[in-house]
Amino acid sequence: xxxxxxxxxxxxxxxxxxxxxxxxxxxxxxxxxxxxxxxxxxxxxxxxxxxxxxxxxxxxxxxxxxxxxxxxxxxxxxxxxxxxxxxxxxxxxxxxxxxxxxxxxxxxxxxxxxxxx
Amino acid sequence: xxxxxxxxxxxxxxxxxxxxxxxxxxxxxxxxxxxxxxxxxxxxxxxxxxxxxxxxxxxxxxxxxxxxxxxxxxxxxxxxxxxxxxxxxxxxxxxxxxxxxxxxxxxxxxxxxxxxx
Numbered sequence: 001x002x003x004x005x006x007x008x009x010x011x012x013x014x015x016x017x018x019x020x021x022x023x024x025x026x027x028x029x030x031x032x033x034x035x036x037x038x039x040x041x042x043x044x045x046x047x048x049x050x051x052x053x054x055x056x057x058x059x060x061x062x063x064x065x066x067x068x069x070x071x072x073x074x075x076x077x078x079x080x081x082x083x084x085x086x087x088x089x090x091x092x093x094x095x096x097x098x099x100x101x102x103x104x105x106x107x108x109x110x111x112x113x114x115x116x117x
Numbered sequence: 118x119x120x121x122x123x124x125x126x127x128x129x130x131x132x133x134x135x136x137x138x139x140x141x142x143x144x145x146x147x148x149x150x151x152x153x154x155x156x157x158x159x160x161x162x163x164x165x166x167x168x169x170x171x172x173x174x175x176x177x178x179x180x181x182x183x184x185x186x187x188x189x190x191x192x193x194x195x196x197x198x199x200x201x202x203x204x205x206x207x208x209x210x211x212x213x214x215x216x217x218x219x220x221x222x223x224x225x226x227x228x229x230x231x232x233x234x
Contacts, residue, residue, distance in 0.1 A: 033221070042121075042208050042224030043162075056221060089160055105152075106222060108162035 002026065004109035006092050012115045018080035021112045025073070025094030031055075033106065034067055034077050035091040043091055049075065079114075087116045119144045119211050123225035130199045131233050137184075138194045138228045140209030150212040151185065151192045152222070157205040165207070168192065196230075204232045 005024040013019050025032050030051050035043035046065065047057040051072035060067070064083070069075040079086055089111040120143045130136035142151070153165040168176045168185050175183050180200075184193045196203055209225040 040226070042210075042226050043222075044224070045221045048221055091160075091162065093162070105164055105167065106162075107164075108154075111160040113160070 004092055004094055004107055006090075006109035006112050008112055009110065010113050010115075012117065013082055014117050015084055016081040018078065019082060019114060020079075021077045021090050021092075021114075023075045023077070023092030023109060025075075025092070026107055029094035029096055029107070030072065031095045032069060032075050033093040033095075034075070035093065037089040037091055037111070039088070046077070046090075082114075082116045084116050087114055089113050119146075119149075119213065119223050121209050121211050121223055121225035123209055123228050125228045126226070127229045127231070129231040129233055130196070132199055132201060134199055135195060135197045136199055136230065138196075138207050138209075138230070140192045140194070140225055142190050142192065142209070142211050144190070144211065144213075146213060148214055150214060151183075152210040152212065153181070153183070153192075153194045154208045154210060154224075155203075155205045156208060156227075162208070166194065199232050201232050201234060204230055206230070 007022050011019055032049045034046040036046050037043040046060045047067045048055040049069045052069045067077045091108055091111045093106040093108045095106045122141045149170045151168045155163045155165050166176050166178045166181050168183055175185050180197045182195045206227045206229050208227045210222045212222050
């Protein structure tokens with residue numbers, strides 16, 4: 001099966017500019033996650049979708065970050081305005097919903113590296 | 118809230134030798150899942166191995182095995198016959214299976230593994 005697709009792979013912007021990242025999950029995966037990974041740290045969940053509804057966005061800085069998942073497939077994560085501390089890799093992952101069986105494992109994309117100058 | 122701690126920021130191993138990466142976690146739940154993910158320079162997070170907390174038997178996947186000590190809340194990864202391709206950042210992760218929760222992955226800070234030829 002095709003993996004989780006993300007774009008762009010790299011983005012460099014100046015502070016106070018805006019940026020958007022796109023994610024296309026594995027076909028049939030209803031659950032989609034956005035993680036932020038700052039250099040030298042483990043990924044931190046920003047937002048989780050189940051189909052096109054938000055399950056958890058408690059760690060999303062809502063004053064500058066927004067995310068949507070129209071039609072329950074592709075998702076976009078936007079940052080506006082960006083700050084220096086937003087420099088990180090933004091990872092998208094997807095999984096099947098329901099019981100946590102052996103098949104319900106998160107599959108990650110290759111990530112989008114953001115540098116804010 | 119659950120926390121995951123990886124106390125070894127860096128480890129190195131000689132090719133063909135065995136290495137053990139440590140992970141401890143904190144939780145009040147009795148049932149959960151634990152994972153080890155590998156992240157090479159390409160940034161793609163790859164699942165290495167997973168363990169269900171209700172299973173007493175330690176999980177094994179080819180050269181990778183875990184030592185799961187539930188009472189001690191310890192979950193170490195052993196890599197046998199290390200290969201150059203094993204060089205990567207390794208993340209330990211916890212996932213709740215409680216109903217009604219977001220079932221997100223909580224990651225440790227990672228251990229950078231170097232394999233010496």
